[in-house]
Amino acid sequence: xxxVERGRKLxxxxxxxxxxxxxxxxxxxxxxxxxxFDRTVARPKLPRRGAMKARIAATLFGLLQERGISTHxxxxxxxxxxxxxxxxxxxxxxxxxxVVAGSLAKRLGMEAGTPLPVPVLEYSYKSDAxxxxxxxxxxxxxxxxxxxxxxxxxxxxxxRANGTLLPFFAEREILLVDFKLEFGRHVGRLMLGDELxxxxxxxxxxxxxxxxxxxxxxxxxxxxAAAYQEVFRRICA
Numbered sequence: 001x002x003x004v005e006r007g008r009k010l011x012x013x014x015x016x017x018x019x020x021x022x023x024x025x026x027x028x029x030x031x032x033x034x035x036x037f038d039r040t041v042a043r044p045k046l047p048r049r050g051a052m053k054a055r056i057a058a059t060l061f062g063l064l065q066e067r068g069i070s071t072h073x074x075x076x077x078x079x080x081x082x083x084x085x086x087x088x089x090x091x092x093x094x095x096x097x098x099v100v101a102g103s104l105a106k107r108l109g110m111e112a113g114t115p116l117p118v119p120v121l122e123y124s125y126k127s128d129a130x131x132x133x134x135x136x137x138x139x140x141x142x143x144x145x146x147x148x149x150x151x152x153x154x155x156x157x158x159x160r161a162n163g164t165l166l167p168f169f170a171e172r173e174i175l176l177v178d179f180k181l182e183f184g185r186h187v188g189r190l191m192l193g194d195e196l197x198x199x200x201x202x203x204x205x206x207x208x209x210x211x212x213x214x215x216x217x218x219x220x221x222x223x224x225a226a227a228y229q230e231v232f233r234r235i236c237a
Contacts, residue, residue, distance in 0.1 A: 003077050004028065015053070015199065021083070025187070026074065030081045031057075031195075050080035052232040053197045058082060059236055060165070060196040067164045069157055071192040072184065087184025087193045090146055091126040092135075094154060096162045097178040101202055104178075113209065119162050121155060153190050154183050161192070169203070172234040174212065177202040198231050 006028050007020040014035040019028040031050035054076060061073035072084040097104055100114040123140060124132045135143070137151050146154065158181055169176045179201040182194035194200075203212040212227045 004083055016195065025086050027084060027086045028077060028081050029084050029195075031197075033080075048079075049228065052228065052236075053195065053199070054080045054082055055236045056197050056232060057195050061192070063168060064161055064164060064192065064196075067160070069160055069164070069192065070189065072186065084193070085186045085191065087186050087191060089182060089184040089193060090150075090154075092140065092145055092154070092183065093124040093126055093132065094158050094181045094183065095122045095124070095178055096120070096158055096181070097122065098162070098166065099175065099177040099204075101177050119159065121158055150190055157181075157183070157190070157192065170206065173206045174231070174234060175204040175206045175209075177204055198228055203231060 004021050004023075004026070007022065009017060010020050010027060011018040015032050017030045017032070019030065021028060031053040033049045058073060058076050061071040065071055065073065072087050074083040074085065077083050097120040098116055100108075100110045100116060101112050104110065104120070105112040123135050123137070125135045125139070125143065125145070126132060137148075140146050140151055141148060161181065162176075162179075165179070166176055179196070181192060181196070183190055184193040185191070198212070204210065205212060210227075212231050
C-alpha cells in the first residue's frame, strides 16, 4: 500500500514522535535513533536504532494480533515509522515480571535471577511529578483512570500477551524477564498501544544470562549497541 502522508506533529517524546494523518482515527508513529534530551544517561551511537525499533515493534504487535490481542498497530511505513490507530491513552504502565530483577529484587528482598512461580503484574501511575508510583486496582478506580471492566480487561490482555511472548522469545534463546505495556481506547475499544521494543523489556540470553534488554544501559555504549543489534537479529532475521 502507498505510504500515508504525514501531517502536523501531535507529540514528541524522548524516543518517538506522533504525526496526524488525513484520517483522524489514525496517526503515524516515528521512532528516533537518539533522544533529544535526558542527559542523565550516556547513550551509544547506534545507527538505524529507530528502524530496528519499528521492525521489532511491528513483529511483536503483529504476533499478538494473530493471537487475538488487540493493538494499535496497522502497518509499517518506510524504515522507522508505523501507521497506528489513534488512542486515548490510559495513564498507567503495566509491568509483567517472570523473573526477579531490578526494583522487584530491592523491594521484596529477593535474589535477582530467581524465577517467579507465577507471573507478577504491577501497575504504575504515569506521573512525572510523582515519580510514577506503584498503584493497585482500587487506586486506579479512585483516580478515575479506568473502570473495573477495563481493569479486568487490561489484566487479562497483559497475562495473555505474556503467555504469547514467553514461548516466542524462548524459541529465540531469549529469557523474557519482564516487560512494560501501555493501553488506550480506540472508539471505546481497549487496545495495546505505545511501543513493544527492547527499551521497555528486560531480556537475558537463556543460556548465559547475558543482559540484552533495557538494563544494558549500565554497560559500555559499545556493548549496549551490540546487545540491541543481537536482539534485533534474533527477533527479525
